[in-house]
Amino acid sequence: MMVALGAWFVTGGTRQPASSGGSMPGKQPEAVPPKDGMADMSMPTGGESNVSQAYAMVPPARQQLIGVTTAVIEERPLKTTTRAVGRVEYDEQRITHVNLRISGWVDELFVDFTGQPVRKGQPLFNLYSPDLVATQDEFLLALRSRDKLKDSPIPEVREQAEQLLEATRERLRLWTLTDTQINEIARRGKAKTYLTIYSPVEGYVIDKQVFKGMFVQPETRLYSIADLSEVWMNAEVYEFEVPFVKTGQLAAATFAAYPGQAFHGRVSYIYPYLNQEARTVKVRLELPNPQLLLKPEMYGTVQIDVNRGVQLALPEGALLDSGTRQLVFVVRGEGLFEPREVAVGPKIGTYYEVREGLQPGDRVVTSGNFLIDSESKLMAATNMMGSLGMGGIRMEQAQMGQMEMGEMPRGTPERRKATAGRKAGDLTLALVTEPASPRIGENLIRVTIKGEGGKQVTNAIVQLTYTMPMPGMMPATVPMKRGKDGAYEAKVNLGMGGQWDLTVTVQRAGQPDVNETFSVTAGGGGLSGMLGK
Incomplete structure (x- = not known):
């Protein structure tokens, strides 16, 4: 019986002309489209799923011509560095705002411009507050009553006098007067007209909203004082590099203002949201700043050390990634190469982490694999011919359809x-x-x-x-x-x-x-x- 067969075969989703072992090297036979009546004929495969790759046979001489190189799969320490642009900012945990708990008028300013350094306990300004003067008078009255009644034979009278004195003392404390100031009022026996407000921390004034003669209330923020002995640097890390960054990792920052000098710190926080426009995630570094060289709003470059530990590693040149599958060619000896699907993790430097498909000691092709891939697909098409009983048939016969x-x-x-x-x-x-x-x-x-x-x-x-x-x-x-x-x-x-x-x-x-x-x-x-x- 004579049956007409077309010489076209579908391999890996791409239509390719079939090849024959009897064709001359360097000469590709001309492909002929399928004959009528053969369009619905399905090609048998070598398994339960379509086989688009086959073992590739490449003689050693040809391997040299196409530049085939190989490498052994082994476990190795995977380290790299993530680089990002960052900006120096104030440490929010080291910013102190100065407010009052009473209202009054500012009489005299001792710290009167932004950027001025202050010490802890340094006077900031004098305040006149009628409420505070009245409370001091109440305290002095309670103090005199206690002194008069301390020798009273009635215990209840003595206790009430002590309680009244303590209540007025506590009111002064709530209005930020220190025990030293309260004791000074008691020693003088006279209320102070002006109250001196002191700096609660050491640092630099980064915001000032108080002026001489100004009436201030408890909700008024008078000063903001920042401690610059340690600063934050927020780096913008690309989203594909975020999995590499962990809190506690060592990092270094460099700045154009200080060439050749690196400032070392650690990653302290990874923000839980993404910058939609830049597709970056903010990563916070904490940098010591004892000499105050780092100024807020300075831009610099951040380098974060990434250490994935010892992993089974695949050289980047060995992987063929089509988007739907990841493939490598494993050396089987005597010019034979096995196509093998693998699953890899992130790329660290010039290596991928191997998750599935390879074992330590496997030797894979690292260059020339694109040509071997083409050879593998060609052999897959030839295998299809062989599975149809066409292995010993000349291509000329297949083209003639007889x-x-x-x-x-x-x-x-x-x-x-x-x-x-x-x-x-x-x-x-x-x-x-x-x-x-x-x-x-x-x-x-x-x-x-x-x-x-x-x-x-x-x-x-x-x-x-x-x-x-x-x-x-x-x-x-x-x-x-x-x-x-x-x-x-x-x-x-x-x-x-x-x-x-x-x-x-x-x-x-x-x-x-x-x-x-x-x-x-x-x-x-x-x-x-x-x-x-």
């Missing part, structure tokens, strides 16, 4: 039949096919793996590579998944009748890989059974 197809036997297959276990390294492998006599088309391959003592191995990574020992047939590889009974299984499409070699690869953490090849024979000799008469 190929002889045999009949595929139809019948009820046997349920299953297991092969005898084979010793491979420290393991014993037994392979089962369903049906027991493999047929052209889909077959289920099941492998039972046992270790020393006959204990079943269920925590390994197992792959199945299958091919026909004939020119033009490239191997296809599929992962094997663990079934309910602990055996590993995968579905494969045997595209034509004859002998197929099935190679089982077992990978275990900390153990060398184990490979064992089984040979099976698929019944039938062509594709007509798959395509229909």
Whole structure:
């Protein structure tokens, strides 16, 4: 029977012309669109999902030409530095506002301009307050009454006199008079007309709202005094770098005003919101400022040390990231490269953190992998041809659309039949096919793996590579998944009748890989059974 086949194959979502092992190097055969009636024909795959990558075979001489380099995956300390622009600001916890608890008139100012340094206890201004004068008179009256009644024979009278004196003393304290000032009033025996207000802290006046002759009330903020011995620096860190920054990390700031000098501190706070316009997060640093070199509103550059500890690291050049998956090529020896999907974490310097897909000791391609990726996709397309029984067919025949197809036997297959276990390294492998006599088309391959003592191995990574020992047939590889009974299984499409070699690869953490090849024979000799008469 003559069946017309188009020479186009879909690989990885991109339509590519199929290649043939018999085509001349450097010459690409001309692709022909599918013939009428073949548009709905679906291409069989090597597993349960579409296979868009295959092992790539690149001879050593060609590797040198395309500049292939490799590196071993290993654990290494991952460190980097996050840089950001920052601005010096006042430490909000070191700002003190001066208010009064009484109203009155400012008589004389001792600190009368912004930026003036003040010491703790230094006079700020004098205040005249009628309420304060009246309270002092009450205190002096209570003091004289107590002195007169202290020798009274009636205990209750003496106690009441003491309570009245203490009540007036407490009122003066509430109006910010110190015990020293109160004792001075008692010693003089006369109320003070003016009350001197003192600075509660040491620092610099950063805001002043008081003037001579001004009437002030309790809600009036008179001074703001800042301690500049330590300042804040708020840095704007890009959102993709925020996961690297933690409180307590060491940081350094440099300024154009002080070339060659770095000011060291620590990250004290990461703000919980994002600047929507700049897409940055504010990170606060605390910087000691004993010499007062750092002035609020100065701009500088912040460097935050990032230490992720010892991690399994992947060189940045090894990763191929399509946006939907992340791929590396693992060196398998003798010019063979395995495409393997991985999951990586953040990029630290020139390395990615490895989360899944690689083990210490794996060797990966770090340059030239784009060309190997193209070779892998080309081989995947060739594998599709092989799975359709086209491995030994010349491309010229495929383009002409003329190929002889045999009949595929139809019948009820046997349920299953297991092969005898084979010793491979420290393991014993037994392979089962369903049906027991493999047929052209889909077959289920099941492998039972046992270790020393006959204990079943269920925590390994197992792959199945299958091919026909004939020119033009490239191997296809599929992962094997663990079934309910602990055996590993995968579905494969045997595209034509004859002998197929099935190679089982077992990978275990900390153990060398184990490979064992089984040979099976698929019944039938062509594709007509798959395509229909």
